[in-house]
Amino acid sequence: MHIELRNVSHEFELETGFLPVLENLSFSVPKGKFTAIVGPSGCGKSTITRLVSGLLKSKKGEVFISNEIVNSPKSTVGMAFQNPVLLEWRNILDNVILPLEIVSKSMNKVEKINRARELLSLVGLAEFEKSRPSELSGGMKQRASLCRSLVHKPEVLILDEPFGALDAFTREDLWQTMLTLKKQESFTCILITHDLREAIFLADEVLVLSGRPATLQFQLESKLGDNRKLDDLYTNETTKSLSILRKQIEIAQKHK
Ligand SMILES: Nc1ncnc2c1ncn2[C@@H]1O[C@H](COP(=O)(O)OP(=O)(O)O)[C@@H](O)[C@H]1O
Numbered sequence: 001m002h003i004e005l006r007n008v009s010h011e012f013e014l015e016t017g018f019l020p021v022l023e024n025l026s027f028s029v030p031k032g033k034f035t036a037i038v039g040p041s042g043c044g045k046s047t048i049t050r051l052v053s054g055l056l057k058s059k060k061g062e063v064f065i066s067n068e069i070v071n072s073p074k075s076t077v078g079m080a081f082q083n084p085v086l087l088e089w090r091n092i093l094d095n096v097i098l099p100l101e102i103v104s105k106s107m108n109k110v111e112k113i114n115r116a117r118e119l120l121s122l123v124g125l126a127e128f129e130k131s132r133p134s135e136l137s138g139g140m141k142q143r144a145s146l147c148r149s150l151v152h153k154p155e156v157l158i159l160d161e162p163f164g165a166l167d168a169f170t171r172e173d174l175w176q177t178m179l180t181l182k183k184q185e186s187f188t189c190i191l192i193t194h195d196l197r198e199a200i201f202l203a204d205e206v207l208v209l210s211g212r213p214a215t216l217q218f219q220l221e222s223k224l225g226d227n228r229k230l231d232d233l234y235t236n237e238t239t240k241s242l243s244i245l246r247k248q249i250e251i252a253q254k255h256k
């Protein structure tokens with residue numbers, strides 16, 4: 001499913017007046033592609049995820065998914081955030097199944113379990129399906145959260161800094177898991193991140209937003225192909241891309 005923002009502007013009403021957050025923002029993510037969005041803290045990235053997921057309506061401009069205007073939350077969208085918010089009174093399998101209980105009422109229990117197990121095994125959590133969330137490490141919880149966001153086969157996946165709270169090595173593990181999921185499942189993805197290496201490693205295209213009110217400042221295609229490896233992050237070409245992105249972030253921070 002193709003995602004498109006067309007001339008989107010948004011502002012929040014505060015007691016002290018209006019806070020312009022997005023200004024005339026346009027971009028699109030082709031079906032099946034992965035776009036990373038980076039930009040200064042507070043520039044409006046999470047606001048974009050809320051607009052695309054239909055949790056918020058923009059003041060101006062339109063958001064489309066597959067050429068249909070988004071104006072309410074849709075079950076064709078899956079989301080994962082920095083905080084995995086798993087339910088402690090459910091085991092991992094039942095946490096992953098949860099979205100199916102809400103949106104896939106026609107599936108029987110066995111089908112739901114099989115679908116959840118398929119994903120848990122893909123991310124290396126098969127042996128932990130009976131564990132409680134508190135028994136898992138941060139990285140494992142985030143893996144379970146990714147499974148939960150994909151279990152109902154959403155066509156759009158929105159990730160808002162899902163690896164932001166993890167240590168560097170766990171984060172790299174999760175990047176590889178994300179690539180496995182991307183190969184196995186089909187979704188169009190928007191990833192919000194403040195990690196430029198993560199953006200380059202996972203995405204087909206990286207968008208840099210300006211400071212608030214955010215607009216599209218710069219875009220860069222990732223040259224890494226379908227079989228990317230962590231080593232690709234240390235090539236001269238990637239180093240050049242990272243340096244370009246870092247300069248763009250500096251510009252965005254000055255614009256604030
Ligand atoms: N519901 C809201 N009401 C008022 N202000 C908000 C609301 N949500 C976000 N903001 C403000 O909008 C700006 C952008 O927020 P956000 O999209 O969360 O930024 P980012 O994710 O890029 O850090 C911030 O200044 C934030 O305080």
Ligand SMILES: [Mg+2]
Nearest residue numbers: 045046047160
């Ligand atoms: Mg945010």
